[in-house]
Amino acid sequence: MPMTTSFLGASLRSPVMIASGPASHDVNQIASAEEHGAGAIVLKTVCSDKFAYMRQWPRPRYKLLDWDKQIGGRSKQFTLFAFEQGYSGTLADYWTFIEEAKKHAHVPIIGSAFADSAEDWAYLAANIERCGADAIEMDISSPHRPGSLEFETTFVAGIQAVVASVKIPVLVKLASTPDLLHQCIVSEQCGASAVTLCNRMRGIDIDIEEQKPILHGYYGGIGGPWAKYYTMMHVAEAAQHLSIPISATGGTMTGEDVIKYILLGATTVQVLSAVMVNGWDAVAAMNRDIESYMQRKQIQSLDDIRGKALRQMTKPEKIQRWPGEPKSGARNVWK
Numbered sequence: 001m002p003m004t005t006s007f008l009g010a011s012l013r014s015p016v017m018i019a020s021g022p023a024s025h026d027v028n029q030i031a032s033a034e035e036h037g038a039g040a041i042v043l044k045t046v047c048s049d050k051f052a053y054m055r056q057w058p059r060p061r062y063k064l065l066d067w068d069k070q071i072g073g074r075s076k077q078f079t080l081f082a083f084e085q086g087y088s089g090t091l092a093d094y095w096t097f098i099e100e101a102k103k104h105a106h107v108p109i110i111g112s113a114f115a116d117s118a119e120d121w122a123y124l125a126a127n128i129e130r131c132g133a134d135a136i137e138m139d140i141s142s143p144h145r146p147g148s149l150e151f152e153t154t155f156v157a158g159i160q161a162v163v164a165s166v167k168i169p170v171l172v173k174l175a176s177t178p179d180l181l182h183q184c185i186v187s188e189q190c191g192a193s194a195v196t197l198c199n200r201m202r203g204i205d206i207d208i209e210e211q212k213p214i215l216h217g218y219y220g221g222i223g224g225p226w227a228k229y230y231t232m233m234h235v236a237e238a239a240q241h242l243s244i245p246i247s248a249t250g251g252t253m254t255g256e257d258v259i260k261y262i263l264l265g266a267t268t269v270q271v272l273s274a275v276m277v278n279g280w281d282a283v284a285a286m287n288r289d290i291e292s293y294m295q296r297k298q299i300q301s302l303d304d305i306r307g308k309a310l311r312q313m314t315k316p317e318k319i320q321r322w323p324g325e326p327k328s329g330a331r332n333v334w335k
């Protein structure tokens with residue numbers, strides 16, 4: 001049964017896309033992603049020249065935290081901590097990267113950019129379009145973005161400038177913040193074609209022997225399988241208010257996770273950590289999981305289940321509540 005997914009005017013063979021990052025930084029990774037069944041690829045984010053320092057990264061820049069650590073011998077989780085900022089080449093290198101990717105790829109290629117002024121955004125977007133990218137994703141949500149760039153003062157103008165300067169679809173990638181729904185709505189009003197929810201959060205970890213922060217000694221991006229739960233909440237919330245599609249990203253490890261996002265209203269799901277920790281086979285495995293789920297549940301098209309769980313969500317005032325534990329008696333007798 002086909003997993004074909006219509007997204008931003010393209011027909012994707014799978015809803016599973018490669019998210020922007022180290023798995024989409026080099027042109028030969030495009031072939032690996034395709035070979036393993038990715039539906040589309042978002043390239044590593046390029047920064048405007050003002051942020052050229054973000055093109056160099058510390059070494060090492062990744063650490064798997066709590067990998068294989070069992071808590072009390074029972075639960076198991078991990079966090080991927082990383083400090084990797086923009087694409088490591090120059091803008092000219094990035095334009096060539098897109099052109100080369102487009103020459104060989106059979107799946108849509110999405111360029112990704114970061115800037116802090118409307119002028120720079122428009123410049124990056126126009127070049128990404130000129131080099132043949134099928135869409136542009138605006139990474140306005142990186143856990144590494146500098147200073148105190150605000151959505152209303154910095155990014156709204158950026159979205160408007162990008163939408164005005166290109167004809168290709170514009171995705172706006174947002175982070176988990178208390179006003180995320182508002183940012184989604186404003187992005188749609190500014191003409192975004194889709195939102196990508198959610199970028200990773202900023203975190204820190206401490207080496208208790210050295211009594212200092214790990215790795216480069218500063219905050220890093222954090223994510224892991226646990227990230228899907230708050231991202232699913234954001235997707236559910238956004239899906240109830242937006243008419244543009246949602247590309248979900250965060251904590252997807254299996255095809256089951258992809259299906260959960262689709263049941264909550266996402267159109268596509270962008271994955272990265274699973275590829276970093278389990279290799280490209282993770283993508284093929286997700287596709288197999290989705291196919292077998294579709295067969296088992298007799299689903300003809302993913303469109304048939306999109307948002308189905310969302311429609312089953314109740315309202316807070318309708319939650320069936322239990323009258324409660326007794327407040328006196330044995331419960332309050334100190335032994």
Ligand SMILES: Cc1cc2nc3c(=O)[nH]c(=O)nc-3n(C[C@H](O)[C@H](O)[C@H](O)COP(=O)(O)O)c2cc1C
Nearest residue numbers: 019020021045082084139249250251252271272273
């Ligand atoms: C090492 C690393 C580098 C990343 N670089 C970028 C980036 O350049 N641009 C971007 O928009 N997101 C970047 N991301 C975020 C991913 O694109 C993705 O949205 C996020 O990791 C959540 O998906 P996952 O849980 O499947 O990894 C990066 C993530 C990691 C782990």
